Amino acid sequence: MITTTATQSTPTARAARATSSLAASVKFKAFVVVFGISVPIIYVLCEWFNLPLFTFHPATNRVEFWWGPARSGEGPTMYWYGWTVMTVLVGTVLGLLGTLLPESMVRRIPLALVWLLPVLAFIPLAYSLMPFWTK
């Protein structure tokens, strides 16, 4: 059996076949490229500046809009849910705005950014955990 990543035909012929209508859409490409580039940037900003959309208090199952401090007798707070939802929402909005870009501009965005930025995001994220590494 031959893997689909192997070159089986000419590049032009290969480029002509997307396996779903969504995957063939130029606007969808713009959305996923902008979303993919935005998510690591937004997530790092949310984590670095502590910008959760909401705060969850697991001991009391209480959800508080935006950032909330831990309260005496109510246990710890959780911000990761708020960072994640904020990241996905803002990334979706930016992705939708990206669909308004002309195709020629989307084609100029280096695709390497979609994997390079998440890799680079680990540097500030790991650094922010310094108290755990140095205790």
Place this chain on the structure above:
Amino acid sequence: MLISVNTFWTILLIVHGLLAIALLGALTHQAVAVLMPVRQAAGGFVTRFRAVPAAGYATAVCVLWILTFLMGAWIYTKYRIYVRIPIEQAGYWKTQGFFELKEHAATLGLGLLPIYWYFWKNAQNPEYDGARKSVTVLLAFICWFNFLVGHVLNNVRGFGS
């Protein structure tokens, strides 16, 4: 109640783990297939492992990542109180640090899914070959990292503790 609260959360943890194993298998097959594509059929185990129809895994990987993510996010509510606090009291700070990194990695992986799916649905387009390979290998790396961290944490304070 038919089952105890502890049993309920243990079942969720096991489901989370099983979903992660399925995801790990699919992503590992796919990553090996893009790193070392097979040009012709052969009989060895390693070659057969590489020779999967990698594009067919894309949607399953996305669904499995989201399901594993949601199960993990659900369990995390209990982890924060019943696992993290004892881990900190025991002084396992680096272990907890790696868990924090795992949650970050899971979100970054979630953000990669749309472009990953797009690349694989356009697997015939050579323009995306390099980026598709990198995104797939990165997702596989994150999956392995998260799986191993989760496994170690389960050993520190998980099932039965």
